[in-house]
Amino acid sequence: xxxxxxxxxxxxxxxxxxxxxxxxxxxxxxxxxxxxxxxxxxxxxxxxxxxxxxxxxxxxxxxxxxxxxxxxxxxxxxxxxxxxxxxxxxxxxxxxxxxxxxxxxxxxxxxxxxxxxxxxxxxxxxxxxxxxxxxxxxxxxxxxxxxxxxxxxxxxxxxxxxxxxx
Numbered sequence: 001x002x003x004x005x006x007x008x009x010x011x012x013x014x015x016x017x018x019x020x021x022x023x024x025x026x027x028x029x030x031x032x033x034x035x036x037x038x039x040x041x042x043x044x045x046x047x048x049x050x051x052x053x054x055x056x057x058x059x060x061x062x063x064x065x066x067x068x069x070x071x072x073x074x075x076x077x078x079x080x081x082x083x084x085x086x087x088x089x090x091x092x093x094x095x096x097x098x099x100x101x102x103x104x105x106x107x108x109x110x111x112x113x114x115x116x117x118x119x120x121x122x123x124x125x126x127x128x129x130x131x132x133x134x135x136x137x138x139x140x141x142x143x144x145x146x147x148x149x150x151x152x153x154x155x156x157x158x159x160x161x162x163x164x165x166x
Contacts, residue, residue, distance in 0.1 A: 076128035
C-alpha cells in the first residue's frame with residue numbers, strides 16, 4: 001500500500017508542474033496611469049499647502065510682533081522708566097532692545113503715521129510710560145501687497161489687538 005500512495009503523490013506533483021503559472025505584476029500601462037494620477041494630485045494639492053505654509057509664517061511674525069509691543073509696555077511698567085518699541089525700516093528689524101534685533105520678513109511691510117523718530121539711531125518709536133500709557137500710533141502690516149493687518153494700540157491702557165483688513 002505504501003507504494004501506491006507514493007505513486008499518487010508523485011502523479012499529482014507531476015500534473016501540477018505541467019500547469020502554466022502566470023506571473024503577477026503591473027503592466028507598463030497600469031504604471032503610467034498610476035503615476036499620472038499621482039502627478040495630478042500633487043499638482044492640485046502642493047500650491048494650497050505652500051500658500052498655507054506662508055500664511056502660517058506670516059501669523060508667527062504677527063504673533064511675535066504684537067507680543068514684543070506688549071512686552072515693551074510691561075517692561076516699562078515693571079522697570080518704572082519709559083521703554084521704546086523700535087522699528088528700523090532700513091535694517092528691517094524691530095523690538096524694544098536698542099538696537100532692535102528681531103527681523104522683519106522680506107514679504108512684510110510695516111506702516112504707521114505720527115511715530116516719533118530717534119535722532120541718534122533713526123529708529124521709529126512707540127514710547128511706553130511706567131503708568132502704561134504710550135506715545136505712538138497704530139500700525140499696519142502688509143504681506144506680499146495682498147494681506148493687510150491693522151495693529152491697534154489702545155492709548156490709555158496700552159492694550160494691543162490685531163485685525164485683518166478686507
